[in-house]
Amino acid sequence: MGIKVGIIGATGYAGVELVRLLLNHPQAELAAVGSVSFEGKPISEIYPNLAGIFEAVLTSDEQVIEKSEVIFASLPHGLSEKYAASCAEQGKVFIDLGADFRLWAEEDYKQWYGLEYHDLTLHQNAVYALPELYREQIKGKTILGNPGCYPTSIGLGLYPALKSGLLDTKSIIIDAKSGVTGAGRGLSQTTHYPDCNEAFSPYKIADHRHTPEIEQTLGDIAGERVTVTFVPHLLPVNRGIVSTIYGTLKKDITLDEVFDLYKSTYKEEQFVRICPKGTAANLKNVRLSNYCDISLHLDERTNRLIVVSAIDNMGKGAAGQAIQNMNIVCGLSENTGLNSVPPCF
Amino acid sequence: MGIKVGIIGATGYAGVELVRLLLNHPQAELAAVGSVSFEGKPISEIYPNLAGIFEAVLTSDEQVIEKSEVIFASLPHGLSEKYAASCAEQGKVFIDLGADFRLWAEEDYKQWYGLEYHDLTLHQNAVYALPELYREQIKGKTILGNPGCYPTSIGLGLYPALKSGLLDTKSIIIDAKSGVTGAGRGLSQTTHYPDCNEAFSPYKIADHRHTPEIEQTLGDIAGERVTVTFVPHLLPVNRGIVSTIYGTLKKDITLDEVFDLYKSTYKEEQFVRICPKGTAANLKNVRLSNYCDISLHLDERTNRLIVVSAIDNMGKGAAGQAIQNMNIVCGLSENTGLNSVPPCF
Amino acid sequence: MGIKVGIIGATGYAGVELVRLLLNHPQAELAAVGSVSFEGKPISEIYPNLAGIFEAVLTSDEQVIEKSEVIFASLPHGLSEKYAASCAEQGKVFIDLGADFRLWAEEDYKQWYGLEYHDLTLHQNAVYALPELYREQIKGKTILGNPGCYPTSIGLGLYPALKSGLLDTKSIIIDAKSGVTGAGRGLSQTTHYPDCNEAFSPYKIADHRHTPEIEQTLGDIAGERVTVTFVPHLLPVNRGIVSTIYGTLKKDITLDEVFDLYKSTYKEEQFVRICPKGTAANLKNVRLSNYCDISLHLDERTNRLIVVSAIDNMGKGAAGQAIQNMNIVCGLSENTGLNSVPPCF
Amino acid sequence: MGIKVGIIGATGYAGVELVRLLLNHPQAELAAVGSVSFEGKPISEIYPNLAGIFEAVLTSDEQVIEKSEVIFASLPHGLSEKYAASCAEQGKVFIDLGADFRLWAEEDYKQWYGLEYHDLTLHQNAVYALPELYREQIKGKTILGNPGCYPTSIGLGLYPALKSGLLDTKSIIIDAKSGVTGAGRGLSQTTHYPDCNEAFSPYKIADHRHTPEIEQTLGDIAGERVTVTFVPHLLPVNRGIVSTIYGTLKKDITLDEVFDLYKSTYKEEQFVRICPKGTAANLKNVRLSNYCDISLHLDERTNRLIVVSAIDNMGKGAAGQAIQNMNIVCGLSENTGLNSVPPCF
Missing domain, CATH: 3.40.50.720 (NAD(P)-binding Rossmann-like Domain)
Known part of the structure; x- marks a missing residue:
């Protein structure tokens, strides 16, 4: 039994x-x-x-x-x-x-x-x-x-970078997109099919309840208070979250070194997958699973790290x-x- | 191993x-x-x-x-x-x-x-x-x-009725709808997202290659040659087939008796589920599974049996x-x- | 003014x-x-x-x-x-x-x-x-x-054929599919996005209130009582109806003659378009318009006429x-x- | 004529x-x-x-x-x-x-x-x-x-703020999402229906060809060189773009003052609509039109202005x-x- x-x-x-x-x-x-x-x-x-x-x-x-x-x-x-x-x-x-x-x-x-x-x-x-x-x-x-769905995708997405002190902790902006199951089974005009099909919009802009949970985790990793801008959007799919996370680099680092950092941090973690260089995380690949797919990108022109983190919000x-x-x-x-x-x- | x-x-x-x-x-x-x-x-x-x-x-x-x-x-x-x-x-x-x-x-x-x-x-x-x-x-x-996807949904949907001689074998019309994976991974204009999203249309009307396979199975069940009208449609979903099947009743039968017939025929079959009376089969409930959901309906006004059969075309x-x-x-x-x-x- | x-x-x-x-x-x-x-x-x-x-x-x-x-x-x-x-x-x-x-x-x-x-x-x-x-x-x-949305698509789809006495009036089966706006602005579980996205099912099978309206029009055209089997389905798109209509031919007729009949019947009608031979009506082409697109098909194997009629349910x-x-x-x-x-x- | x-x-x-x-x-x-x-x-x-x-x-x-x-x-x-x-x-x-x-x-x-x-x-x-x-x-x-589709949504979204010197020009991050028609009529695996339906992912991260066009416009408005982080995403809808734009405020300003600025800047422009306070721009409202809807938000916790700009990419x-x-x-x-x-x- x-x-x-x-x-x-x-x-x-x-x-x-x-x-x-x-x-x-x-x-x-x-x-x-x-x-x-x-x-x-x-x-x-x-x-x-x-x-x-x-x-x-x-x-x-x-x-x-x-x-x-x-x-x-x-x-x-x-x-x-x-x-x-x-x-x-x-x-x-x-x-x-x-x-x-x-x-x-x-x-x-x-x-x-x-x-x-x-x-x-x-x-x-x-x-x-x-x-x-x-x-x-x-x-x-x-x-x-x-943990909440957004905080999970964001905490996992930023953990290696923040722990290593790579990022200016005041610079973090999170633009997240969630499938409609994130809004639950309860009926609302927003989740009425003709209202959210062929539609896209942010909601609770810089005002979502997951914000303190995100900051609690990021602050704990960084060892200092972290305040973020967090903007969720409603995505016309059933399942999945993609968080596109922006942070300014405090240190000189190459993209290869960022990959090394993430891969070594998560080398024992079955459920975190680092996407191959040159590819982007897609919620499609983690649907109905417990995986978190993370892709890593540098904007060298602006000295920003861009982390894309995808999970199934229900998984x-x-x-x-x-x-x-x-x-x-x-x-x-x-x-x-x-x-x-x-x-x- | x-x-x-x-x-x-x-x-x-x-x-x-x-x-x-x-x-x-x-x-x-x-x-x-x-x-x-x-x-x-x-x-x-x-x-x-x-x-x-x-x-x-x-x-x-x-x-x-x-x-x-x-x-x-x-x-x-x-x-x-x-x-x-x-x-x-x-x-x-x-x-x-x-x-x-x-x-x-x-x-x-x-x-x-x-x-x-x-x-x-x-x-x-x-x-x-x-x-x-x-x-x-x-x-x-x-x-x-x-078996092919359409023939599976149709063969299972009609098996009890045809085996029992319920239907006029000349009367069978199958209006089927398949998700886009049914068209395969190969690119085509028809399966280009902007072409098939917010679209719906039949294709290969009365001319689909699954027709002889359907008729082979139905004929074998009925013990006589069966010729059907079969019209597939492309449905803007990834997975799933719903076949709505129409046949004229040759015998007096109540809807409860039809349910009894189907339930007893499939009582040992794990993968065939007869939907509760008053509900309709929906491809949503069989996605990513090996189930075939069958719902049964009588149109007493025209003396027709209507069978709705839903499977995952990929399952x-x-x-x-x-x-x-x-x-x-x-x-x-x-x-x-x-x-x-x-x-x- | x-x-x-x-x-x-x-x-x-x-x-x-x-x-x-x-x-x-x-x-x-x-x-x-x-x-x-x-x-x-x-x-x-x-x-x-x-x-x-x-x-x-x-x-x-x-x-x-x-x-x-x-x-x-x-x-x-x-x-x-x-x-x-x-x-x-x-x-x-x-x-x-x-x-x-x-x-x-x-x-x-x-x-x-x-x-x-x-x-x-x-x-x-x-x-x-x-x-x-x-x-x-x-x-x-x-x-x-x-008129109702389904009856419009069906009345226009069958008018030339019934008026000409082409069809056995007892043989008519209508398998119709409507976008979700057809269910109106009111909230319901059925039209909650995660319930109807990636889903497909019939509803009110042989029991939809548009049935008597359909039969009134068809009967008036045919000059005799017409009883039909009418099964609507909920389609995961915002707008549009496709009615796939099946009827047994009473007369010998070629597909070209059917085209001639429909084209001559509707030659003065701006809002009815007969699709070119070999193509099928698609709701995509009539969205946000007042058009009714009709495509015509023969199933010679079963001697049935198949009419596909597409309109924008809101147009x-x-x-x-x-x-x-x-x-x-x-x-x-x-x-x-x-x-x-x-x-x- | x-x-x-x-x-x-x-x-x-x-x-x-x-x-x-x-x-x-x-x-x-x-x-x-x-x-x-x-x-x-x-x-x-x-x-x-x-x-x-x-x-x-x-x-x-x-x-x-x-x-x-x-x-x-x-x-x-x-x-x-x-x-x-x-x-x-x-x-x-x-x-x-x-x-x-x-x-x-x-x-x-x-x-x-x-x-x-x-x-x-x-x-x-x-x-x-x-x-x-x-x-x-x-x-x-x-x-x-x-202009390109992304640059239009972004130029209009930032014009009043940049012209008034509200923003730190080094702080601008643009997270944009476009419907699939943005990728054109040509076939590709990315735009194959089963690949992009129920999917979401960024592409050409910090590497999209619209970047210099965006920076040209923003630089011209600001009167100084502007370098931005620009990340587009492919959205599973046919039409529409939403650009969520983040910029750090250089000046003390209330949200009401931001609204006043945008409304007065665009008061003669028929095609730019400022969304009511408390609502967010949604691509749904501008589909099939020449409108650009802009919503304005302050993240007071991080001192950022958030501008959401929605257009029909084809309009x-x-x-x-x-x-x-x-x-x-x-x-x-x-x-x-x-x-x-x-x-x-």
Whole structure:
């Protein structure tokens, strides 16, 4: 028997992507799926792709916790603390795909989400679970804040450069583009097909809630406060994020040396791929996978490094990374259940 | 060590989908990938989604046969016979994803493809490998004609109805719609993005080469000659086929009875799913899988049965089914390597 | 000064397409635009494409009627009768883009829409305004039922064949595909981008409300009751309908003769184009226009005529045709304001 | 009779968009359309959307010049000079949509295009024809270099800010995204539907040929050399460009003051629209039009101005602007033939 896992918020997009991946996870047993909106219905009624494969009836969140050893939660912010507390009491692992356990500083949470932390101990015991950066800290933890999609692509994209002090930390501009699943399953005019098909626009310009999370990670890498300009755009595709990141070089460095730096930094990381010189990262190549593809470019005319980082917002940006984290805390090989090959098309 | 498998024509769309699926197949070892156009290059240079996962150098077709026990070929028609002969001589299994071993009657091949069979024995030893209909005949064979995408969706969609004599066999009209990968990797004006995005049109109206293959299967089921009207359309999506099939009922039957018939016919078939009453098959639910979803509808006003059959043209319509066939001839469980859950989006 | 025109329901998709076309109409003056949901706001706030061009404040429906000589209404069924009555009293022209004045037989309306006609005189005075078929009847009328999108494409597609008695009227099957704007501006799970992008499925199979309207027109052409099988599908494009229509030939006829018949029937019709032999109608070529493109095909093997009819569901299928009708009743040249060339892409 | 206009390269995407717009231009008569590839064929055979509207036979380039007073050329770079010379000799207006008359400095042309200017007088007599910036210089000229699509969106987006000295000219980063028609009608793997659908990636990173043209315009506005980082991306839509432009503010300024500056700068410009505060420019709103929509944003945390500029790459970015230029040199009202309302969807 595998590890009993459960999902709170299983009918949201990240939730149902967790379902898909966990059903293929050789060491996990999907014990319960919860939904407030659809409790009592089989999940395959909401998602017919699961027909004949997984037809579990959606239960209450409480039942999910009761039946599971590892609980994934994919909820709007402000709702996870109580479940984390409940899991902590019962000695269960709680992996939060929402925003409630990502920010170390409560004032950031207050400023950007308008809410407070109610139980500081929970947050002190939690870990910001970006494995490539914080693997050792994740081990042994039972409350995990799974990183946001944009912050994952950006943290991985800048880690080698910032750690090496290559960049002027005041110069960083991130122009990011996300597929529509990033906006979730909830209906909105913005995500109505005729409104976003054959359309393209930025949103929440320099005002997106992922900003403090991005700066927390970059600041921690750089060892100094980092303030960035971050502009996300809505891309008319279902899945995938491309972050195009600009930073001014503080040091003389050749493109080959940048490649060496990135390759050596990530040489042990299965899920980070450095694209061959002369090619650009494309979200197409990482769809339905846990990969982060990074391409590296120099603008010698302006002395800027350009890093392009592509992930699947639902994979490495959400459900895939959450499973990677589960594997770490459960002592499994980190890629267990995450080896499916991304499709070409 | 697993079964050594190789792919001739590995850089075509069906070929590279085979690569993806075989890399996840627990009993197969992908021993060689062949390409005339890209021989000598690593396949991951052509398909960067494979970077870090599978970087084998593309070889000649001859080397593929030499290194493999089971050979998949995905080639333009007219090219497979010599490879089939070579495999037959060496006692290897040859699974042809092209058209050369699908038609029992050479005159059909001549009429629709303009070519002849050069070695009749090969064709007599071959089997038309649609597992749900011809499973027993497939076992023990070493030359397999893997069905076309449209014929698969249609054969499965009509099998229960035709076998039961429900339909007037002269009344069958098939209006099919395929994603653009069905047209292959080769460039054409029709598949140039600005030409097929925000576009929709039929093509090869009542003149598509899959027609004799469709009629061969339907005729075999019905036990009489069946002539159909078949009109395919190009759909602006990457993957998937929906066949909407119309037939006049010869017998009084209720929709519930039709459901019973289809469910009982396919009750042992993992890869055929009958959609719940009141819902319609959607290619979305079978993408990246080996499923065929079938929905059933009666037009009582005109006494017609309407069957909607959805597959992934690259999955059950090509590479997935080819692996299902490999599993059968190799004595493996039929779903080995084919259990990945189709994504919701 | 031009004709004062107004739109009730101006923020729906057909409504705002009327705005676009009427702003380019040389003889019309857009006097008022009404909206229940957005009354008091400038329409350019809802539709920023109109910024700087047309920033009229949305008013009540009553004000639209008061300020206009010709009133277009694009409303859910059941709401138009009272506005028609009001216009009739005041001697104004009322062009209804909804379903309330399309069906001659009240029992059809009852059966398919579940409502009754409250004022039979209004309906007796109304005309089903498909210009190519009913031009003479439209002239002089002041209550116009503008045809539905599917019925327009189908009526025009079958008119020459049915009028000539070419087809077995019991054999007609219509497989239609519509872009997502056909589902309107209202939000639904079905039209949520990640749900309908890379998806394809039929809906309301043999149960769509346009069925009686289609049969009314075809029956009137044929001079006998016609019952059809009609299956619409949702197509992942913004605009356009393709109807693929199948009918069994009652007479011996060559494809050339079919072409002659269609060309002679439509030789005076600017908005109907017969595609060259060997090509197929594509919705791409009629987008943003009032054209209906028709391609003709014979399946000699099964003795069926296949007609492919493509329109822009928002153009000839709604707003364009409504303006064509306005031109007729106002004594203008029928193509006034409808001459913009459809874009290639 | 209108002005006789002709198009060299009429079957390319910019060429056929010119056809569409010129057919609706009340003062122009489309006298000849040229094509090397399709000479002798009616243009409606290549572009069936033109059937019944414009079926002129494609002629040689020489005939286009002979029959026309104003000649538009849409050709690969290096081919326009000889036609410009020929037009100059005959006193005809030559509007080049290619790159040959855009760069003032021959060394830029040499460096980025690898070619030389053969007749310097032609280039000295030519004007870089971005009307909002160079209207007075355009008047009276007969050789016009119509700006590139990216440079148009960027020049208009930065003009008010740079002219006012708001920005540190060393800080400018442009992250641009273009629809696939920007890559032209020619086939390529990159623009093969399954390759670019559900995909997104930058290309020619800090190496695109529009860079010197962008810097020429920005430098001219700023009155000093400007070097920018410019990264274009391929967007899976047919039409439209969004340029997201980042610049560090040199002066203290409020967002309201930025709005005032832009609005006052462009108050006489019909084709530049400043989006309301709090909204973002979206290519959806300018499709099929000659508009440039600009939205303005401050990142107060990093003291950067963010300008989002959206155009239709085929409209204001090519054919629309070329007609605007023709109107200027022919003394017509600048918006003649350019007043069609952009569609909502």
